[in-house]
């Protein structure tokens with residue numbers, strides 16, 4: 602894991618965006634794995650800026666990590682809606698090249714199998730963007746998720762439901778299930794870029810970076826990934842035992 606600690610989330614997001622921009626410049630057919638939630642918003646703002654400055658996304662393909670089960674694509678809290686609002690409508694990506702799991706899939710196992718097959722047929726994900734839940738989830742792989750899990754229907758933990766209530770009118774409206782890429786799926790991406798900001802992520806970040814590799818903190822499986830980059834602000838890094846060391850080697854890079 603390469604740990605990068607910045608003063609602000611904007612600075613951290615600009616560093617992460619640079620890796621994506623360089624990849625797209627080098628390979629216009631880059632396959633991106635994308636996340637939603639509040640964390641990637643400044644990263645997406647950077648990509649929008651890069652596109653305005655001439656970076657071409659027209660041949661980029663994308664697969665989103667997850668979608669709430671039961672929400673239609675036009676539901677304002679669906680991840681389809683989020684992606685259209687915050688990225689797809691603002692860059693020149695071809696919507697035909699974008700995929701978000703179908704929250705209304707009737708035959709969920711068949712849908713999940715097809716999603717995995719489509720990713721494989723696209724050549725696999727080159728760069729996977731990730732946030733982290735306060736319980737250590739990545740995608741919606743909650744504590745207890747198997748390291749070899751694939752795209753499937755998952756049940757959200759109570760803590761995730763509480764965390765995500767801020768996007769809904771009340772807790773009762775938060776969907777209880779989602780379709781999510783599995784840990785095994787995420788681990789196959791050639792690179793993973795995980796971003797985490799704010800004090801409420803500090804404990805999960807500590808578990809991910811310095812804890813034992815365990816299903817109790819699914820993000821800790823990224824310790825086994827050969828190309829995992831972690832971008833933190835000071836608050837999210839605040840509980841790391843080796844924080845000063847990560848900063849020293851970061852400055853030397």
Ligand code: F6R
Pocket residue numbers: 635636637638639640641666667731732733734735738739740741
């Ligand atoms: C969203 C996703 C989730 C979020 C995580 C953090 O597609 O996969 O794992 O990244 O729940 O959410 P925020 O960024 O809202 O704190």
